[in-house]
Amino acid sequence: xxxxxxxxxxxxxxxxxxxxSPAHSAAEPAPVVVCYPGGPINDSEANNGMAAMLRVLxxxxxxxxxxxxxxxxxxxxxxRNLLSTKKPAFAITSLGLFLEERPEHNLLPIxxxxxRGTTTETYRLIVKKGKFxxxxxxxxxxxxxxxxxxxxxxxxxxxxxxxxxANYFQLKPSRQAIRALRALDKDELDAVLLNGQQFxxxxxxxxxSPLEAIFTSxxxxxxxxxxxxxxxxAAERSRFANALSSMCSDPEGKKLCDLFGVESFKPTTITVxxxxxxxxxxxx
Amino acid sequence: MLQGCTRISTQxxxxxxxxDCPKESETELLSHPLQYNATTPxxxxxxxxxxxxxxxxxxxxxxxxxxxxxxxxAERTQExxxxxxxxxxxxxxxxxxxxxxGANDGGVHYYxxxxxxxxxxxxxxQAAENLSRLEKEMQLALKLNPDIDSxxxxxxLGTLYFKAPPWPTGIGDGxxxxxxLKKAVEQHPEHPLNHLFYAQALLEVDEQTSxxxxxxxxGLEKLASGQWGYNKTPWQHEFAELAKELGE
Numbered sequence: 001x002x003x004x005x006x007x008x009x010x011x012x013x014x015x016x017x018x019x020x021s022p023a024h025s026a027a028e029p030a031p032v033v034v035c036y037p038g039g040p041i042n043d044s045e046a047n048n049g050m051a052a053m054l055r056v057l058x059x060x061x062x063x064x065x066x067x068x069x070x071x072x073x074x075x076x077x078x079x080r081n082l083l084s085t086k087k088p089a090f091a092i093t094s095l096g097l098f099l100e101e102r103p104e105h106n107l108l109p110i111x112x113x114x115x116r117g118t119t120t121e122t123y124r125l126i127v128k129k130g131k132f133x134x135x136x137x138x139x140x141x142x143x144x145x146x147x148x149x150x151x152x153x154x155x156x157x158x159x160x161x162x163x164x165x166a167n168y169f170q171l172k173p174s175r176q177a178i179r180a181l182r183a184l185d186k187d188e189l190d191a192v193l194l195n196g197q198q199f200x201x202x203x204x205x206x207x208x209s210p211l212e213a214i215f216t217s218x219x220x221x222x223x224x225x226x227x228x229x230x231x232x233x234a235a236e237r238s239r240f241a242n243a244l245s246s247m248c249s250d251p252e253g254k255k256l257c258d259l260f261g262v263e264s265f266k267p268t269t270i271t272v273x274x275x276x277x278x279x280x281x282x283x284x
Numbered sequence: 285m286l287q288g289c290t291r292i293s294t295q296x297x298x299x300x301x302x303x304d305c306p307k308e309s310e311t312e313l314l315s316h317p318l319q320y321n322a323t324t325p326x327x328x329x330x331x332x333x334x335x336x337x338x339x340x341x342x343x344x345x346x347x348x349x350x351x352x353x354x355x356x357x358a359e360r361t362q363e364x365x366x367x368x369x370x371x372x373x374x375x376x377x378x379x380x381x382x383x384x385x386g387a388n389d390g391g392v393h394y395y396x397x398x399x400x401x402x403x404x405x406x407x408x409x410q411a412a413e414n415l416s417r418l419e420k421e422m423q424l425a426l427k428l429n430p431d432i433d434s435x436x437x438x439x440x441l442g443t444l445y446f447k448a449p450p451w452p453t454g455i456g457d458g459x460x461x462x463x464x465l466k467k468a469v470e471q472h473p474e475h476p477l478n479h480l481f482y483a484q485a486l487l488e489v490d491e492q493t494s495x496x497x498x499x500x501x502x503g504l505e506k507l508a509s510g511q512w513g514y515n516k517t518p519w520q521h522e523f524a525e526l527a528k529e530l531g532e
Binding site (some may be wrong): 174175177178179180197198199201204205252255256 | 451453
């Protein structure tokens with residue numbers, strides 16, 4: 001399961017952003033910003049769903065009802081704008097946006113999802129079996145997938161700055177992985193880059209030809225909840241982490257966790273993400 | 285406690301002013317089921333619904349009429365809890381119809397799916413739990429009676445594939461959505477929602493803005509020229525939202 005699937009959980013469960021900064025009065029709901037770059041979700045529909053699901057976390061964290069209000073976007077630029085204008089103390093973003101926005105917003109990872117027994121995932125470049133043997137042979141070829149909404153993330157983290165996908169391949173981004181895989185099956189694409197969740201579900205598809213991975217990334221930590229270290233306290237971060245950690249044990253929360261394959265949420269630290277931060281900075 | 289996570293009410297909604305309802309006839313209801321539609325006055329539908337709640341006529345029970353009437357009442361109800369309750373009642377009627385010998389009636393499956401979708405729309409977990417059932421019922425409707433409600437099964441199944449979470453999380457599938465919705469507009473160009481939903485799919489699945497605008501225009505033309513009764517105003521809002529998204 002990948003970070004985007006994890007973000008889907010938070011779209012559904014309206015993971016919460018608390019801000020106790022002076023910018024927000026006691027009576028004004030704290031803004032909840034959830035960024036799901038490239039996700040196949042209509043923003044207004046996602047926001048409607050999030051508004052209902054915010055109550056799950058309020059209940060778990062023993063916050064008063066209507067403590068939070070939600071702001072959802074599947075657009076990376078809009079996410080950057082929301083982080084700047086709403087100034088949330090906590091947020092849910094992709095790993096790419098976390099790495100990019102970390103310095104400006106003092107972002108600190110608080111919680112990660114665990115999926116299929118792990119808090120990491122790998123990306124794989126998939127081709128028709130036997131058609132290509134290595135990345136060199138894919139230079140200039142047509143490559144699809146849903147993960148190219150954040151090209152810097154793919155370049156710096158997935159490919160560890162060894163190649164720039166935008167220049168190395170002819171990219172054909174898609175909002176649905178199944179369409180990219182059908183295109184691969186029909187030879188309309190030469191390869192598809194899949195995240196961990198997509199790769200693990202390949203067996204459920206009935207495609208005409210067998211596929212294989214000719215590139216597998218290193219393990220990449222799943223992204224979860226982040227905090228603005230300067231506008232949140234350790235106590236607030238702990239309260240939020242505890243509330244989320246109990247999400248999958250709650251009867252209603254569990255249904256949502258099960259929907260997206262999240263087994264649990266685990267507290268985390270910046271140390272887990274340090275290698276990613278180094279890679280990101282090397283790519284500047 | 286948790287809005288959106290509470291269960292939908294399964295109690296029948298109270299109907300009012302039933303004392304002046306005309307005497308209904310099973311034969312009449314069965315012979316002209318299509319007369320109960322979006323143009324039928326609300327009170328008339330409520331009279332029919334009340335009759336159908338209490339009928340013991342096996343043929344009526346096995347038909348899609350009660351589920352159909354419940355859907356029409358639900359769709360024009362603004363108050364969400366009442367709307368959900370009516371829709372769930374429509375689901376119940378359809379389930380009873382299937383159990384009473386109506387399993388081969390495409391209309392029964394169509395109205396079951398339409399009511400179920402309306403009932404769970406705002407309940408995230410229940411919507412997710414019912415995705416497979418919605419798909420199955422609509423597929424049955426498509427197989428048994430593809431033309432009901434001007435291509436309703438094509439329209440609703442296509443929209444389900446368009447709106448549902450995509451693989452690998454869910455059954456969402458842009459290719460299937462576009463294929464079904466294209467058939468809907470080709471086979472039933474008279475229905476404005478066929479054009480609207482196809483336009484939405486063209487825009488969001490394939491980013492085909494020009495084609496989406498074309499479908500939007502065709503749909504608006506059909507909306508303006510047809511008799512859509514209580515549906516006209518809400519459909520106008522839906523068209524307006526897409527037009528705004530397209531920058532019209």
